[in-house]
Amino acid sequence: MHKNLLLLLLTLFFSISCLNAQTQLTDFASKTEDKSSSPGGFISYKNLIFFEATTEDAGREIWMNDESSAKPKLLKDIFPGEGSSIQYSFKQSAVVFKDKLFFIANNGENGNQIWSSDGTEQGTNQISNLSNLNFLKLTVAGNYIFFLVQEGELLQVWRSDGTASGTIMLQKDLPIWNTPTFEGEANNLFFFTFQPKGSNNSRVWRSNGSTTGTFPITEELDGNGANPNGSAAPTQYIEFKNELYFVVRSPVLFSYPTSVGIIKTDGSIENTVPIKAVHDATDLLNFADVLKVNDKLYFSFYDVDYFRLFIWESDGTEAGTKKIFDQSGDKYYGISNLSTDGKNLTFMGKSRGGETALLKLKLDTYQVEEIKEIATNLERPFIYTDYSLFQIKQVTANRFVFFTPSFPVQTWATDLTPANTLPLTNLKDVRREIVNFNQKIYFPAFSEDEGFELWQSELDFSNAHLLANINASKYGLDNAFTVLLNDKLFFTADDGVHGLELWVYNKVTAEKHLVKDIWAGSQSAEPRQLIVFNNLLYFVANTEEHGSQLWRSDGTAESTSKISSLNEISKFSYINQLLATPDKIYFSARVNDYYVLYGSDGTQTELIKTFKEVNYTSMKEIVAAGKLVYFTIEGGGEDLWRSDGTPNGTYKLKDLISINYLTAVEDKVYFVGKAENQKETELWYSDGTQTGTKQVKNIGKGYSSNPANLVSFQGQVVFTAYTTEYGREYWKSDGSAEGTILIADINPGTASSVLSSTDYTLFQGALYFSANDGSHGTELWKTDGTGTGTILIQDINEGATGSFPKNLVNNAERLYFRAYSPANGTEIWQTEGTSSSTRQVFDLNSGSAGSTPSNLTFSEQDLFFLAESNHSGRQLWLYNKGIITGLEDPIKSSALKLYPNPTSDYLYIEKGNSRFDTIKIINTKGQQLLTFKDSSGKLNVKSLEPGIYLLVGESKKEVIVRKFIKQ
DSSP, X not given: OOHHHHHHHHHHHHHHTTOOSEEEOOOOOSOSSBOOOOOEXXXXXXXXXXXXXXXXXXXXXXEEEOTTSSSOEESOOSSOTTOOSOOSOHHHHOEEETTEEEXXXXXXXXXXXXXXXXXXXXXXXXXXXXXXXXXXXXXXXXXXXXXXXXETTEEEEEEESSSSTTXXXXXXXXXXXXXXXXXXXXXXXXXXXEEETTOSXXXXXXXXXXXXXXXXXXXXXXXXXXXXXXXXXXXXXXXXTTEEEEEEEOTTTSOSSSOEEEEEESSSSTTOEEEEEEEOTTSOOSEEEEEEETTEEXXXXXXXXXXXXXXXXXXXXXXTEEEEEEXXXXXXXXXXXXXXXXXXXXXXXXXXXXXXXXXXXXXXXXXXXXXXXXXXXXXXXXXXXXXXXXXXXXXXXXXXXXXXXXXXXXXXXXXXXXXXXXXXXXOOSOOSOOEEETTEEEEEEXXXXXXXXXXXXXXXXXXXXXXXXXXXXXXXXXXXXXXXXTTEXXXXXXXXXXXXXXXXXXXXXXXXXXXXXXXXXXSOOOOEEEEEETTEEEEEEEETTTEEEEEEESSSTTTOEEOGGGTTSOTTOOEEEEEEOSSOEEEEEEETTEEEEEEESSSOEEEEEEEOSSOOOEEEEEEEETTXXXXXXXXXXXXXXXXXXXXXXXXXXXXXXXXXXXEEETTEEEEEEEOTTOSOOEEEEEOSSSTTEEEEEOOSTTSOOOOEEEEEETTEEEEEEEETTTEEEEEEESSSSTTOEEEEOSSOTTSOSOOSOOOOEEETTXXXXXXXXXXXOEEEEEESSSSXXXXXXXXXXXXXXXXXXXXXXXXXXXXXXXXXXXTTEEXXXXXXXXXTTOEEOOOSSTTTTOOOOEEEEEETTEEEEEEEETTTEEEEEEEEHHHXXXXXXXXXXXXXXXXXXXXXXXXXXXXXXXXXXEEEEEOTTSOEEEEEESOSSEEEOTTSOSEEEEEEEEOXXXXXXXXXXXX
């Protein structure tokens, strides 16, 4: 290499060596412990424990552990990247069937579906492919898996033999209110209970896996009040001797007023019979439980009005059903579920002193023994759930643990003797789940360093220790708000000292500071709803003295103040829906028991409208279109209102059942609505008049198309809608029925190209969004509003699973977004609208974990974002695209581009028309470290130490230099 060239390269190096492509701006730690994986839902299968747990890079997924493993491992990242495949309860959906583990999971492409696993990653696969995705529980009965699907106010009954072709619907369009309150099995039949539409009672159904064998076995029955799903639901379902037992309230089956009683069924109508009445129907119960011990059932009931706990025993006959325990108190005492060692019932009840004690009821003599008083002066819970009651779990034949309803949870162990009923002081805040597996105890517990993680102990709880710190991520700027104002980026942060407060980063000075400790000390002001108006930042914050109020700031402590004219609002008011228009800020506040719409010029605030005369519960959405503001208010349905900022110009436009997705398009507002006299949820619009507020088009004939994801584009509204012909696809509308049309059937046929929310951005005249065409998974697309102009940008994650692009932003030159790839996880990508220009910008969190960036915000050539790193957790970062995209070489300019940059392994080159004899890698000392012949454009730089390097391409005609960073 020529000496003068080397000298120039070194000069260039020293001029850029102090620059970082992306810079971490904050290092906040709101908590000292790690973030916690919160393991739970333990299931034993094939001598392994399966459970759900959360990590920052994989979301909430299924993990597995056995004694031979050094630590638990992820079964499979079903929803690739940080998305969570387990969105409800793994344990509730998990069943073992035909020697496989079946469960409900979401891979991000198909919504909730049935999956099966043989315990390996390769053997974990999706089974069903249903368009109805809202089912949460699986039940094995006989030769089938059964489940229920609810679509609005209609219920479907399904069965599966564990294959896609064997997953079929048995019954559909069963009118329902609320949600099913029971799904279970007895006598190889599937039983379920729901409340028919228009009824305050429930019916119990059964199914044998055939259409004709799926029918109700009871008339409408009432509940006893103890079901958490409502007083209309029966309680205490249990399988006993191939029959299903449960408790109902029925003056038909039992004589009034003692008409709360036990009934049983073998699944036939004729053999669904009452056993015995056990309680006065005029007195609703608050909690109930049932337990099978040997050849008998035990039903417990609690009536808080009389502080009364009583237990009935039954052998399934009327003569063999009797009350064996009944106690009342003068004040509230803690209660629990029932448990047993085979000879005794154990439960929480009233102590001799009227407090809370662990009791033992001998089943041969019915004598009650107080084992130990556990708590005094407990507060009566508002509702009775697992978390407001004591909970007892059996660990071995004669050893139990129980958990207190206090926070943090206290864990006790007992062998049902006073001497050995002791608190486990070495365990802190165990999460009420515990499992005995291969003579070891597994449970989630809290530690000061690791948070809630998976622990293990011996059967007597000795040697309790952390088994694995599954989620070692740190607490940083989680769920932070960010807003740009000129050269200042405002953000919310908890530094571990001041609580959650408002901070600012100044681009000019490259400094950050706390704007003001609004709620002084460690308490949090919780700044939220940050908006910019008249060159100031406005937001809602809390203080001890004034409660929730409107504040403003220019980034200095002196300018940060509460809007003074809001002093008349109660400190318990709830301010929401801040909206900035060119001349006014609008917001709502709850004053006493009603809502008020306010307007403000930034200094003074005026009351626009009081909604005192109507029983409204909340203001839901607000948007500006033209010179008007539109908003929705909930309460006995949802109403659409408009306002011009004056009391007389503020009035109701339409009374509907539901309103969602208010979206401004020029001077009109579009939304998704359902009217009282219509069955379908469809697209509506309003021009600000009552006569001009109407449905645009009934897209779904005889069903709801349920439009969603509305956005303004080229004077029209673009949205997604579902039809039986095309699935859920992208549509557009000019406000007329004939002008409401499908843009493109991206996923051909009845399959959907979009299942949930999508991000949009306008870039160089096109609308960018994400979609799944059935072949490439959810990837980045763009449209000009026509079918032919709707195209895939790039298949970033090659294959049927997508990269799930989100957080789309642009600065007119390039579009930036986050996307997932198996090699690097979720990182920031960029595109100029073509496949060849679409590339990963950098690998911030090196390796497959990904940094899951969010809050992408442009300020000229700078891109601010939040991202996760292994050492700091989620923090604020700055990326200067002028640095990262390469060095403009003074020797020779070229279209040559390097990506990804930074890189951890391979460097890809787009050479344009350039051809090189050699490609050299030079370090900051001018040393030549690597040499390549002109290749296909992929260079292996794994061997380089982290740092800044120059790539030098040489030929007889030119020398081209580019800088890159090796991580």
